[in-house]
Amino acid sequence: MSLFEADTAVQPTGNGCFAASVTDRWDGLAGRPLGGYVLAIALRALREVMPVPDLLVASAFFLNPVGPGPVQLRTELTRVGGRTATGQVRLHQNDAEALRAMATFSTSSLSGGQNLMLGSNPDLPPPDKAIEMHEGGVRPTAPIADRVEYRLGAREEPPTPGSRPATSLVWMRLTEGGGDDLFAIPFLVDAAPPAVMKLGATTSTTIELSLHVRAKPNSEWFASRATTSYVIDGYHDEDFELWDASGRLVAQSRQLARLPKSEPIAIGDVGDRLTPS
């Protein structure tokens, strides 16, 4: 069992309820457990009550911050259809609901539909030719930097207004394994440096995250593409794609997040800030 699997394990407590322990091993730069890590725990609990095993699409609302410690999960099997099932999970900590997610599960044994890829995988050199993100700089002390290895391609040009979105291309790998775990996906789509870092932001608070799982992960390394197109009144989108090393699209996600009011963002030469500090 990988560390990720152990740290997202859930124990049934009856009536569709589960207990889990949020560890401090997946804290991000903000000093709190990454939202995607907490979501992975919630969706793993929900999967326990689903008649089909494969996460297909999920949406999560982050209601209150979650810290390390015990959490309680209440699941609900909402609807069973022909090839899919949909349910809801609520995660509580200290008597407050901290996260609510709804998700549809499916089963790959019913596959056989059509395929057409009109986008393309992130333009990154192979992992062994890519540059370790913190090479030549200061590696952040956040636990996430121990749990995930990040590698970049060549440095990108800073974005110009109106020309293109702020895009960040990064290879990611769970340093202690577990990347073939379906429930690593909700974590991985939230674990790359946010594209708004390219605009000078150092933190951002997710309100809602939606996730489409497009294939089962079967890779150690994942190539990611994070894109922010519009910051309006402090709120920004982040689109995210996760591809495996063989060039298969594994997942897409989209977040609506909020920047702190106090922190100015800018278009310009902010390449140095790509390295979280």
Add this chain to the structure above:
Amino acid sequence: MSLFEADTAVQPTGNGCFAASVTDRWDGLAGRPLGGYVLAIALRALREVMPVPDLLVASAFFLNPVGPGPVQLRTELTRVGGRTATGQVRLHQNDAEALRAMATFSTSSLSGGQNLMLGSNPDLPPPDKAIEMHEGGVRPTAPIADRVEYRLGAREEPPTPGSRPATSLVWMRLTEGGGDDLFAIPFLVDAAPPAVMKLGATTSTTIELSLHVRAKPNSEWFASRATTSYVIDGYHDEDFELWDASGRLVAQSRQLARLPKSEPIAIGDVGDRLTPS
């Protein structure tokens, strides 16, 4: 009161519950009320129990088909924060839950955050220079074609694999007014011809739709950009942007939807199929 407002009105029945009537005036090409129309009813009910008025982000799961007729709505105020509030709404018809949505509302009186536009509005000629979608062809008999006027720019080249996503640019206008209604947004993001029509599909079933409202609508005409990037095993994404006539981004949405297995899709000269038939 616009026809849209009247047809999405909700009546309180106590304890956070509401009644509404789904009309057959907003049926799409599939012969059923558009999912976005039903979602607008659900979110209007949810708004009634929110302490702040402005829809900010929503996610909806479409659980069962909805037909014309009465529906019941159960709302829940889940969390009230500093400048936002989050709740959930369940829509039932004939004793089956047909739609469940969660949404965060805010208030524009707390605006003042940062702005940075890195994408751009759809490249369409002004509405009065654009081409009526059904000009020279057969106008579909679906009620949606009476409720919404669609105008296109110049005919686009069909997409090529790997080169770019399937993108559809369309002006939209509610023919009987009501485009300045915040709750027209959930309808409008679902009312344009799906981008997969450019690949030859004539129908597609939405599983989940997430929606970010980025500005209050203040326009008669809206420019839209629908993009499908990946069809995998019959499932496809659809990203959608809605801009007002002055070039302001009003909303973004993303769907995960499923194509029928029987219907082949293709890259090629499918321009004729852009007009729903």
